[in-house]
Amino acid sequence: MSWRDGLELTRVINASGKMTHLGGTAVTADVAGSMAEAAQDYFDMEELIVESGKKIAALVGAEAACPTVGAAAGIALSVASCMTGTEEALIKKLPVTEGLRNRVIIQKGHAVDFGAPVTQMIRIPGGIPVEVGCANMVTRADVEEAIDEDTAALIYVKSHHCVQKGMLSVEEYVEIAHAHGLPVIVDAAAEEDLHKYIDLGADLVVYSGAKAVGGPTSGFVCGKKGLIDGVRLQYRGIGRSMKVGKEAIAGLLCALEKYVAGNVDALSEREAVVETIMRGISGIRGIKVSKKYDEAGRPIPRVWMEFTEDARISAREFVSQLRQGSVAIFTRDHYLNLNCVAIDPRPLRPQDSEIIIKRIRELLEG
Numbered sequence: 001m002s003w004r005d006g007l008e009l010t011r012v013i014n015a016s017g018k019m020t021h022l023g024g025t026a027v028t029a030d031v032a033g034s035m036a037e038a039a040q041d042y043f044d045m046e047e048l049i050v051e052s053g054k055k056i057a058a059l060v061g062a063e064a065a066c067p068t069v070g071a072a073a074g075i076a077l078s079v080a081s082c083m084t085g086t087e088e089a090l091i092k093k094l095p096v097t098e099g100l101r102n103r104v105i106i107q108k109g110h111a112v113d114f115g116a117p118v119t120q121m122i123r124i125p126g127g128i129p130v131e132v133g134c135a136n137m138v139t140r141a142d143v144e145e146a147i148d149e150d151t152a153a154l155i156y157v158k159s160h161h162c163v164q165k166g167m168l169s170v171e172e173y174v175e176i177a178h179a180h181g182l183p184v185i186v187d188a189a190a191e192e193d194l195h196k197y198i199d200l201g202a203d204l205v206v207y208s209g210a211k212a213v214g215g216p217t218s219g220f221v222c223g224k225k226g227l228i229d230g231v232r233l234q235y236r237g238i239g240r241s242m243k244v245g246k247e248a249i250a251g252l253l254c255a256l257e258k259y260v261a262g263n264v265d266a267l268s269e270r271e272a273v274v275e276t277i278m279r280g281i282s283g284i285r286g287i288k289v290s291k292k293y294d295e296a297g298r299p300i301p302r303v304w305m306e307f308t309e310d311a312r313i314s315a316r317e318f319v320s321q322l323r324q325g326s327v328a329i330f331t332r333d334h335y336l337n338l339n340c341v342a343i344d345p346r347p348l349r350p351q352d353s354e355i356i357i358k359r360i361r362e363l364l365e366g
């Protein structure tokens, strides 16, 4: 008897990345074991959140931290904390923010959709996003001009989704904010470096547990002690609707310890998977195969397939057919408009590469 019985589920090979719509990360047996163990036990949940926060903080080198159900929740709770602090009466009132500082500044090129709009996460606790500058160009003056007595925080989004030029650096952003006595929230959801933004002086940094860290559906916020207290206390208010479970906390801690110890997919393993697939699909008419590194600067190599005129089918048709087999293969399709398709090595399991190679040859060689 399996929980899958009776469900018509497609078998999925994820060659796309750490994608929420494909289930984030397939966790290791250790991580799954920690989750099962926690699931079968009881806890004082406030204590579990406090204690796990201390452990996360120690692992990432921050003053304090708080587990969340994901990075999106982390953004909402961080904005809430910047508005209410630790004052319980204010926490209970959200999303009503009358009389509170509630404006949150964001650079236009950072106001992206990661699966949902970042600005919507700001609005959940009652924050008002204030987009500054232009989509491809933001100046110091644009940010300074927008700061007023109702500004609660400035948010910086580090992501491949963002415009990758013309934006202020985190360093400049932190400097401007601190000169005005305001906190900076960094959305570093998918970033691999868990220390960088804390080291650069960010006040709250938000991560997803299911992306680089390789944990279950989860996340955390780390940063300054007072603001993290404010994040945690939101669980008695709007945070209740984004409650983090004991299983998620257990799995996150297990994955995070391994990640910080460097025990998960090293760059050399990623390179090896990319090389294997590149070799396997070389010499096919109509596609130029090369290796390309992540556009947001993370150490992620990917197989890059560029479709030319004489390909048997178009890139668009190719990705659509890949998803239709008895095993659905999802590629990374951000550049489909340029007739390019990428294969991400990170989520692939050992047997996946051969299946991908075989299917690509079937589709493109007929």
Ligand SMILES: *Cc1c(COP(=O)(O)O)cnc(C)c1O
Pocket: 020, 069, 070, 071, 072, 073, 114, 157, 158, 159, 161, 187, 188, 189, 190, 207, 208, 209, 210, 218, 219
């Ligand atoms: C994935 C992502 C999020 C949301 O993370 P979840 O853990 O899925 O809630 C937020 N911001 C950015 C930039 C992301 O890439």
